[in-house]
Amino acid sequence: MISSSGKKGNCEICGAKDVYTYDTERDNYLTEYLDELLDVYTCKERLPYGYPEKLLSNLGKELIERWSLFNIPEESVRELIINICKEKYDLESKLFTEPVGILELYDKDYLEKNCILKTYQWEDFKYTITNVNRFHSSHINTEVLSKLFSNMYLEYKKGTILYRARISDENGYESKDMGAPPPRLTSAGRANSEGICCLYLSDNINTTIHEIRARDLDYISIGSFELKKNIKVVDLGSLESFSPFSTEYALTWVAVNIEHLKKIGREIAKPLRRQDSILDYLPTQYISDFVKHLGYDGIKYKSTLSSDGNNFAIFSEKNFKCNKVEVYHIKELEYHKKKVK
Known part of the structure; x- marks a missing residue:
């Protein structure tokens, strides 16, 4: 303005x-x-x-x-x-x-009806879903979450191209080998539980290279995936930058939920570190599974490993076809450091 x-x-x-x-x-x-x-x-x-x-x-x-x-x-x-x-x-x-x-933050009845996490905090939800009740949670207001998602989905048209990378040898993989692994080989990810297939894609090639943590001198097969039909994807990457000036929600509603929205946005994008447990993905798997339950075709979230990239978790790989595979050789890596102590 x-x-x-x-x-x-x-x-x-x-x-x-x-x-x-x-x-x-x-x-x-x-x-x-x-x-x-x-x-x-x-x-x-x-x-x-x-x-x-x-x-x-x-x-x-x-x-x-x-x-x-x-x-x-x-x-x-x-x-x-x-x-x-x-x-x-x-x-x-x-x-x-x-x-x-904010008066409503002290109004239990208002929070129960209008807040995504009712009277709880994100940390409470993480603890219960990890240590108490794995598949159901009384902490989440699914009605509010459902309404939120209905106003933040994006429609992607048939013909959209997204990318997936796999570390390979210099001969690369064939197109048929670039999809999601079969259920018996599917490990847990930020948007899927173990054994549940999910096709992870990115909107540019550099992001796919960062996401698989390619190393110096690696060969990488990158598949171009073409969307076969129109799909609807919930944009969880927009949660961190939820604006009070570009929303149809009442500002009081946004005020009591905005911290929760930011937490969900950060958690869904957070990469799993070597020392982390796969249990750390349980809260975002719950959110992702709820999106799937509502009938959407996937989620979109920001890449924290590539500043200009976005990632997608597509619930059914049948919506995409791998048209071609190109093989790249990583010549060198550039490391950036930040002193923390």
Whole structure:
């Protein structure tokens, strides 16, 4: 919205030069959106007695962490919001300057009906599905989850090309050997349980190479898979960037669910490390299996190993045909490191 206005200048908040800017003295097109978002919050003195301290925060922190709207210091966010929402500040300044909370996060009845995990946290769900009840969970509000998925699926048309890679020798594999392994050889993955076939594909060749963790001097067979009919795929990769300004859901609903949405998005994309247990995939297998139960053809999720790639877990490989296989030789690998201690 700001860039489409075409106004450039210097930012008084972050100091950036010659960038698209929003003039809080003259512009007002952001006010309505932010006012509506701030209506989700209640200042501390108006919250009910007993409202947990751990659910309190300040407005700047909320807009940075819960909503991912800014990447500047909290004090700068507060200054910015006060200038954009002047009238609201004049009416209720404590909302901007004192701790705030979301009233519905303390409303058990509201959470039971409207929250994906009811009154629980993602960690509670992970523990029970791993250690208590493997196939059923009272922690998940399937009605809410079903409605969510019905509004975030993508339709892929017949003829779409996706890719799958396998480490091979220099002769490569034939097309018939590039599909999902048979049930007896199917190991557990992020979207399938052991013994349940699932065709994992990517939307570009580089992503497939990263996903199979190819090593220096490996030969790799990469199959091009053509979609044989239109399919519907639930886009779980969009959960991490769920926007309050591009959704048909009430902002209060988004507010109580957004942390859960981010967790599901991160978990579904998280690669299994060598030291991890396959039990770590159980929560995302549950989510994926529910998507399959609803009649969708697969899920889409972001690759954490390739920044510009997306992966797909297709529930039935019969929807795709491997048209050709090309063999690649990995000449060298480039490692990137980050000091953690």
